[in-house]
Amino acid sequence: MTASPPDDFAGFGLAAPLLAALERAGHARPTPIQSRAIPPLMAGRDVVVMSQTGSGKTAAYALPLLHRLATDSAPRRPGAPRALILAPTRELASQIAGVCRTLGRALPLRTRIACGGLPREGQIKALEEGADLLVATPGRLVELLEGGHLVLDDVGTLVLDEADRLIEGDLLVAMGRIAPYLPERRQTVLCSATQPPVLRDLAGRLLHSPERIEIEAPTVTPRRIRQRVIFTQREEKPGLVARAAGDFLHESAGRDTPGRIIAFVRTRAEAEKFAANLRRAGIPCETLHGDKTQGARSKALDAVRQGRARVLVATDLAARGLDLDSIGLIINTDVPDAPETYIHRIGRTARAGKSGAALTLCAPEERTALRRIEQQIGYRITVTDP
Numbered sequence: 001m002t003a004s005p006p007d008d009f010a011g012f013g014l015a016a017p018l019l020a021a022l023e024r025a026g027h028a029r030p031t032p033i034q035s036r037a038i039p040p041l042m043a044g045r046d047v048v049v050m051s052q053t054g055s056g057k058t059a060a061y062a063l064p065l066l067h068r069l070a071t072d073s074a075p076r077r078p079g080a081p082r083a084l085i086l087a088p089t090r091e092l093a094s095q096i097a098g099v100c101r102t103l104g105r106a107l108p109l110r111t112r113i114a115c116g117g118l119p120r121e122g123q124i125k126a127l128e129e130g131a132d133l134l135v136a137t138p139g140r141l142v143e144l145l146e147g148g149h150l151v152l153d154d155v156g157t158l159v160l161d162e163a164d165r166l167i168e169g170d171l172l173v174a175m176g177r178i179a180p181y182l183p184e185r186r187q188t189v190l191c192s193a194t195q196p197p198v199l200r201d202l203a204g205r206l207l208h209s210p211e212r213i214e215i216e217a218p219t220v221t222p223r224r225i226r227q228r229v230i231f232t233q234r235e236e237k238p239g240l241v242a243r244a245a246g247d248f249l250h251e252s253a254g255r256d257t258p259g260r261i262i263a264f265v266r267t268r269a270e271a272e273k274f275a276a277n278l279r280r281a282g283i284p285c286e287t288l289h290g291d292k293t294q295g296a297r298s299k300a301l302d303a304v305r306q307g308r309a310r311v312l313v314a315t316d317l318a319a320r321g322l323d324l325d326s327i328g329l330i331i332n333t334d335v336p337d338a339p340e341t342y343i344h345r346i347g348r349t350a351r352a353g354k355s356g357a358a359l360t361l362c363a364p365e366e367r368t369a370l371r372r373i374e375q376q377i378g379y380r381i382t383v384t385d386p
Contacts, residue, residue, distance in 0.1 A: 005035040005036060005038075005039060006035070007030075008028070008030070009022050009029075009063075012030075012038045012042060013042060013067075014042075014063055014064075015066075015070050015071060017070070017104070017106035017107050018063055018070075018103060020106060021102065021103045021106060022103070025103075031055060031056035031060075032055070032215050033051045033055045033215050034060040034063075036215070037057070037060040037061065037213050038063060038064055040213075041060070041061060041064035041189065042064045044187055045187070045210070046188045046189070046207040046209065046211070047210055047212075047213060048189075048203055048207065049189065049190065049192070049213050050192060050193070050195060050212070050213065050215070051191075051193065051213075051214070051215040057161075057191050058095075058096055058099045058161070059099065059103065061159050061161075061189045061191065062096075065085075065133070065159065066133075068083075068156065069082055069083060069104075069107075069109055069132050070104070070107045074156075076130040077130065077154060078127070078130050079127050080151050080152075080153060080154040081112070081131045081132065081133060081134035081155060082133070082154050082155065082157075083132065083133045083134070083155060083156060083157040083158075084133075084134050084136065084152060084155045084157070084158050085134070085135045085158075085159040085161060086136055086137070086138060086159065086160050086175075087115075087135065087136070087137060087161045088137065088162050088166050088168075089115075089137065090115035090116060090137055090294065091301075092161065092162060093136065093137055094113060094115075097111050097112075097113050097135040100135070109132040109133060110129075110132050110133070111132065111133045111134075111135065112126045112134050112135070113135050113136070114135075114137070114141055114144055114150075115135075115136060115137040115140050116137060116139050116140045117297075118294055120143070123144070124144065127144070128149075134150075138171050139170070139171075139174050141174070141178060142174050142177050145177075145181050152183065155182065155183055157186065157187045157188075157189070158186050158187070158189070159188075159189040159190075159191070160188070160190045161191045162191065162193070163191060163192040163199055163203075164192045164193065164195070165344075167196070167202060175202075179206075188208075188210075190203050190206070190207060190210070193344060193347060194344070224355045225346055225349060225350045225355070225356050225358050226357040226358070226382075227357075227358045227381045227382065228358070228381065228383070228384045229359075229360045229362050229382070229383055230360070230384055231364075232361055232362070232363065232386055233363060234363045237274075237361045237363075238273065238274055238277040239277070240386060241263055241274055241277070241278065242277055244329070244331060245261050245263070245278060245281075245311050245329075246283060248261060248328065248357075249283065249310055259310075259326055259327070259328025259329060260310050260311070260324060260327050260328065260329075261311045261312070261328070261329045261330075262311075262312050262313075262314060262322075262327055262329075262331070262345075263278075263312070263313045263314070263330075263331040263333055264314060264315070264316060264331065264332050264334075265313060265314070265315055265334070266315070266316075266333075268290060268291050270333065271287045271288070271289045271314065274333060275287045275313045283311055284303075284308060284309040284311070285309050285310070285311035285313055286301075286303050286304055286309045286311075286312055286313070287300065287314070288300055288312055288313070288314040289314065289315045300312070301322075301324070304324060305325075316336075316344070322348065324348070327349045327351070327356065328349060328356055328357065329349065329356070329357045329358070329359065330345055330346045330348055330358040331359050331360075331361070332358065332359070332360040332361065333361055334366065335360060335361075335362050335366035335367075335370050336373070339375075339376035339377070342360075342373045342376075342377075343376075343377070345358075346358040
């Protein structure tokens with residue numbers, strides 16, 4: 001008979017400084033994913049974590065990882081981190097590093113970041129000074145490895161966060177170049193909201209007899225998200241986005257925590273086009289896409305977090321791993337070709353048990369893609385009038 005998981009963090013056997021950090025942060029009880037993932041990770045098992053965003057998966061793998069680093073007597077060596085977390089974007093990498101630093105701030109550990117868009121020389125210097133935990137994006141990690149600035153021989157734990165995005169395009173190529181540098185003996189954790197066939201193949205090659213933990217079916221969107229679709233012409237979409245955003249912001253204005261909106265677009269040019277139309281309608285907004293410098297991206301996110309802008313217009317890759325509270329509405333200005341992309345997009349709302357809404361604008365040529373999404377999630381999306 002399998003033992004029931006602990007109903008508080010103390011029951012996991014975590015180091016005292018980690019328990020104190022959880023208490024300071026107000027985390028009294030583990031989330032379902034934490035209850036199920038922490039025990040096998042503490043036991044050193046390889047684990048596949050399938051869960052939607054907002055489930056608490058970062059702390060689920062970070063707590064056992066930090067505990068192992070804190071209790072392991074292995075010395076810290078220059079340019080040789082003892083644990084590695086890979087993330088598809090620099091925003092997600094920064095957020096993961098922030099969580100790890102918050103949880104481990106009372107531990108004698110060094111967490112470093114290596115990702116594009118930030119000065120490479122500063123990252124090299126930080127690694128030369130020694131790092132226990134490295135949080136990296138694949139492209140920058142390849143640069144450092146092939147440049148001789150980093151070795152992975154000491155990595156005892158490897159985490160692939162948002163792994164379904166680590167296998168897209170150039171990131172998959174980078175992953176293939178990283179693999180030969182990894183030690184054979186290690187613990188590996190794979191986290192994802194979806195599981196395309198390529199990801200299953202990657203898991204089979206990188207993980208050894210993993211324990212699979214699934215909280216929500218990865219192909220089914222949370223039912224608490226109110227999903228609607230408007231059939232329209234492509235040229236009418238900018239006006240519909242402005243109207244939907246204006247209506248939502250008006251309705252949420254009287255709440256204690258006014259809601260925010262993310263409008264997803266396909267390209268950088270579309271991000272600026274939709275944002276310009278929102279501003280003409282008197283709606284403050286910011287954009288997030290690959291043409292922006294790291295400083296400009298941080299400034300845009302700060303404006304949204306601080307309420308100076310309530311709408312963020314973003315491309316899919318730029319928005320990966322965003323940690324924004326109170327996202328009440330997702331607007332899909334297009335219908336994604338891949339159902340997994342739709343699931344990731346609307347997963348930005350209805351987090352931590354809250355409700356949310358998603359509005360998709362569908363042009364005639366996008367209806368086939370909409371049907372694929374409906375087949376994947378298992379139900380029809382409600383059609384509403386413009």
